Amino acid sequence: MGGPLDALARGVPEGLQIAVLALAFWITYSATRVIHLALGAIFVIAPLVMSLWLQAALSTIPGVLISMIAGTLISLGCEVLNHRRLETRRASWAVHLASSLGIYVSLVQVAVLVGGNETRQLHQSVSEGLVLGSTVLAQGEVMSVVISVAVIAGTALWLRSSNLALRLRALGDNSRELSIQGLNTNALRCWAFGISGLLCAAGSLTRGFDVGTDPQKGLVSLMPAMVAVFVGKDLGFAGVIFVGIALGVVRSTVVLVASAQWQEAVTFGVLMIFLLTRSQIALGTSRAASR
Amino acid sequence: MTYAMHLAVYFSVYATLALSLNLIVGYAGLLTLAHAGYFALGAYTYAIASLHAELGLGTSILLAASVSVVASVLLTLPIQRLKGDSFVLLSLAAQIWIVTLLQNWWSPDAAPGTWRNLTNGSFGLTVERSPSLLWFNLDTHGELAFVAGAVAVAAAVMVSRLQNSPWGRLLKAARDDETCARGLGKNTRAAQAQALTIGCALAAIAGTLYAAYVGFVDAKTASLDESIMMLSFVLIGGVGNFRGPIIGAVALLTIGELLRLADLPGSTVGTIRLLAYGALMVVMMHVRPQGIAGEYRFN
Numbered sequence: 001m002g003g004p005l006d007a008l009a010r011g012v013p014e015g016l017q018i019a020v021l022a023l024a025f026w027i028t029y030s031a032t033r034v035i036h037l038a039l040g041a042i043f044v045i046a047p048l049v050m051s052l053w054l055q056a057a058l059s060t061i062p063g064v065l066i067s068m069i070a071g072t073l074i075s076l077g078c079e080v081l082n083h084r085r086l087e088t089r090r091a092s093w094a095v096h097l098a099s100s101l102g103i104y105v106s107l108v109q110v111a112v113l114v115g116g117n118e119t120r121q122l123h124q125s126v127s128e129g130l131v132l133g134s135t136v137l138a139q140g141e142v143m144s145v146v147i148s149v150a151v152i153a154g155t156a157l158w159l160r161s162s163n164l165a166l167r168l169r170a171l172g173d174n175s176r177e178l179s180i181q182g183l184n185t186n187a188l189r190c191w192a193f194g195i196s197g198l199l200c201a202a203g204s205l206t207r208g209f210d211v212g213t214d215p216q217k218g219l220v221s222l223m224p225a226m227v228a229v230f231v232g233k234d235l236g237f238a239g240v241i242f243v244g245i246a247l248g249v250v251r252s253t254v255v256l257v258a259s260a261q262w263q264e265a266v267t268f269g270v271l272m273i274f275l276l277t278r279s280q281i282a283l284g285t286s287r288a289a290s291r
Numbered sequence: 292m293t294y295a296m297h298l299a300v301y302f303s304v305y306a307t308l309a310l311s312l313n314l315i316v317g318y319a320g321l322l323t324l325a326h327a328g329y330f331a332l333g334a335y336t337y338a339i340a341s342l343h344a345e346l347g348l349g350t351s352i353l354l355a356a357s358v359s360v361v362a363s364v365l366l367t368l369p370i371q372r373l374k375g376d377s378f379v380l381l382s383l384a385a386q387i388w389i390v391t392l393l394q395n396w397w398s399p400d401a402a403p404g405t406w407r408n409l410t411n412g413s414f415g416l417t418v419e420r421s422p423s424l425l426w427f428n429l430d431t432h433g434e435l436a437f438v439a440g441a442v443a444v445a446a447a448v449m450v451s452r453l454q455n456s457p458w459g460r461l462l463k464a465a466r467d468d469e470t471c472a473r474g475l476g477k478n479t480r481a482a483q484a485q486a487l488t489i490g491c492a493l494a495a496i497a498g499t500l501y502a503a504y505v506g507f508v509d510a511k512t513a514s515l516d517e518s519i520m521m522l523s524f525v526l527i528g529g530v531g532n533f534r535g536p537i538i539g540a541v542a543l544l545t546i547g548e549l550l551r552l553a554d555l556p557g558s559t560v561g562t563i564r565l566l567a568y569g570a571l572m573v574v575m576m577h578v579r580p581q582g583i584a585g586e587y588r589f590n
Contacts, residue, residue, distance in 0.1 A: 001589045035376060085577060093376060094322050101578040105519060107571030219362070219515060223383070230380060265391035268384035275377055276369055285296055 009135040015248020016089035017207050021225035022232075022244045023155055024199035028075075029229060031168040031192035033093060039098040039123035039220035041107035046071040046201035047217070048115045050122055068201040075197025076105055080126045087189075104219060112215050121212035122205070143211040149200050152241060154246055158188045159237055166222040168192055223264065224251065227271040296432035300504045302544055303439035304497050307446045307537030309524040311493030314450060317530030317587055319486040320457065320466030322381040324518045325366060328389030329359045329491040331513030333498025335393065338416040338508045342404035346492055348422045348429065352499050359552070362389070367484040368486050388520055393510040415509025422503040429503070439500045442533065446493055451533045453489075462486055463531075465530030465585070516565070523568045529585020538584045544569060 021043070028036040046067040050097050053063035077167040082099050123140045137145075157262050160164040171188045179185045207213055207221065232239030250270065251263045312326050326400015334353035340346045340354055366383040373381050397412030404416060422429045429435045453459045464472040465479035472479045502508045511517070520543075546567050550560045581588040 031546070035379075082573065082577075091576070091580065095580050097322065098522070099573045102517060102569045102572030102576065105516075105523075105565050106573065107569075109566035109569065112562050113559070113566075124406045202417050212292065216516075223387075226380070230377075258519075259395070261395050262391060264387045268380075271380060272369070272384050275380065276372055 003025075007256050008249060009137060010255070011249030011252030013137070013141045013145045013210065013246060013258040014252055015147070016145055016152070017112050017203055018224045018228055018248050019209070019241045019244030020148050020151050020199060020203035020206065021222060022100035022112045022228035022240045023152065023205060024196045025222065025225050025255050026133070026233060027168070027199065027231045027235075028196040030172045030233065032083070032171070034083055034096045034191055035093070035100060036075070036196060037097065037222070038103040038107065039075070039196065040222040041104045041111070042071045042074050042197055042200045042218075043207075043221055044108050044111045044213060044215045044218040045074060046204045047122060047213045048111050048122050050205060050208060051120045054113065056121065064192035065204060067205055068198055071201025071204070072194050072197040075106070075193045075200070076190060078251075083193075084186060084189065089212055108215060108218055115215065119212045119214045121210060122208040123210070132276075138210075144206040146216070147202070147206045148210075148280040150235045151199065151206075155199065156237060164188075165190060177207065207232060223265050227267050230271060264267075280287070293432055296436040298544070298548065299436035300432065300439045300500070302576050303436065303443040304400065304501050304504070305524065305540040305544060306443045306537050307439075307500070307542045308494055308521055309528065310446045310450045310533075311490045311497065312521055312525045313530050313533075313536040314453070314486050314493070315490040315533070316525050317373040317535070317585065318454070318462040318519045319483045319490075321334070321370075321381050321382075321487065322522075323366070323482060323487075324379060324515065324519045325382040325385040325389070326494050326521065327515070327517035328386045329494040330498040330501070330509070330517070331393060332362055332513055333391065334502035334508040335410060335416065335498075335501040335504040337496065339404045339409065339450075341418045341420060341422075342416065348424045348503055349423075349500070352442075352496050353497040354517075355495040356492040359434065360492045363491035365389075365568045367487050369457075370484050370487065371480050371533075383515075386513070386515060390510055390513045390515075395515055396514060398514075411509070413510060415507055418506045419503060432504075435500075435504055439504070442496060442500060446496075449492030454533060458482060458485075464588060466523070471556075504515070519569060520565070523572050523587075525582070527571050527582055529570075529579075529582025531581070531585050531587025535582050535585035536566050539582065541572075542583065580584070 017255060022041055028034055049070045050063050050067040053066060082103060083096055086095055086099060130142050167183060167188055168191065171185060175185050204213060228244040228247055230242055232243035247267060250266060254262050254266045312503035315321050315323050333531060336355040336358045337351045340351050366382060369381055393410045394412055396409045398407040402410040424438060429438060441589050461477055461482045465482055524543055525536045525541040527540060529535025547564045550564050574583060
């Protein structure tokens with residue numbers, strides 16, 4: 001135990017979870033330029049809904065659906081009640097960011113009042129799932145990998161084949177021209193926020209079934225995803241996914257080499273190295289430099 | 292009377308903190324999430340100094356400000372390249388690095404405050420002796436409230452004078468139209484870096500007073516939640532002038548104290564307080580983006 005294979009076996013599941021959250025963050029950011037920090041609250045609330053559902057001894061599948069619908073509706077609410085109104089007044093990115101931070105803080109406290117402060121583990125069993133050499137993956141980890149891969153593949157398919165995805169990209173490039181062309185940009189923004197909420201809820205549930213979610217760590221859990229987006233966004237979908245998975249492997253290596261408490265510091269170290277040197281490195285060089 | 296003095300200490304500490312953040316957010320126009328980190332650096336510096344040496348509060352304040360100025364390099368060096376949302380990420384990174392350092396610079400085999408166990412990890416550091424200033428021991432809440440109040444007034448006078456100085460006008464020009472200010476030959480990045488350095492030093496001074504009063508400091512002092520709470524002081528009170536942050540500190544501390552009057556468990560009061568801060572931040576961004584008494588709109 002403790003070798004590169006172990007880091008890979010532990011890192012890839014975590015990286016896939018980061019990639020799913022990064023997709024959620026990226027869709028809103030690329031389409032609307034809003035730093036949707038309230039996703040941190042969805043990350044807390046979706047597992048809470050699922051946990052309350054399971055406590056009521058109801059079946060899992062409807063619970064998953066309801067949690068994902070809750071995540072989608074909260075994200076839509078953020079757009080309709082907050083960001084759209086601010087956008088109408090041509091508010092700056094900082095106002096959007098501060099209001100999103102306020103929504104995050106408020107919603108997390110509501111979740112704490114409803115469900116308490118303890119970590120929520122949605123999958124109690126620690127039964128063996130898969131053995132990879134000297135590494136044993138628990139059932140929750142295997143399930144998380146399968147669900148994350150399915151979500152990423154589904155999103156990739158949607159991005160390649162759907163007209164809506166094309167319009168969302170256009171919204172990010174030039175929303176005014178899109179509006180002049182007669183497209184309903186408000187509806188497109190709603191789609192971006194809705195899909196983002198859905199993906200975040202999916203990501204949080206996979207985390208909840210794997211290692212559990214802490215209500216006070218919504219934003220902290222979103223941070224690696226933000227880092228993946230800011231580092232990988234110039235390469236689009238593939239870049240975000242690749243950086244997300246790579247961050248997972250780096251973070252698991254940090255756990256093996258040092259301790260879990262250094263994970264966030266290393267993650268942000270990666271981001272800073274990228275931000276300070278991005279015009280000189282390969283990842284998205286030409287476009288980043290020209291901007 | 293003791294309760295009033297307790298409130299006076301808290302108000303003075305948070306007013307100093309809000310004024311320091313106003314310098315960065317309101318005048319330099321840089322949204323930072325690292326302020327709790329610098330506040331905690333000041334608190335830890337005082338705690339460590341009091342464990343080893345019979346340093347007075349004045350010397351500790353100078354030491355804390357120096358440590359914070361050195362640590363502010365994390366923000367000031369990259370400012371040449373990073374603006375806007377990239378700077379927010381940088382500040383988030385600085386905050387994470389400071390918290391990580393405070394949590395991990397410890398060893399179970401060494402005494403707290405020694406080189407190997409500087410911060411005592413998640414157990415935090417306890418300050419056992421009462422603070423002293425020159426030849427006086429600050430044993431009562433009233434004495435410490437007086438000193439904290441004097442520091443807050445000094446910070447307010449300093450910020451007020453900076454605001455009306457050529458340097459203050461350069462900062463505002465850089466905030467409102469950096470390209471124009473640079474076109475006129477002004478070194479805007481240097482001015483912003485100076486504002487960051489002074490803001491971080493003031494935050495550390497507030498942290499020193501906080502540790503001297505509370506007598507305990509742990510890594511939670513530097514948490515992201517604390518940074519968000521500090522940001523809410525200036526966003527709600529208003530930025531870009533001298534009144535806004537003070538009004539914000541008073542308003543938010545009053546909400547916290549009023550909630551304590553309700554017959555609720557302490558943890559629930561804390562939760563509702565944060566809920567109110569978050570909701571107020573959202574409302575202010577819609578109703579008055581410049582805050583209750585601020586001058587500068589983020590727009």
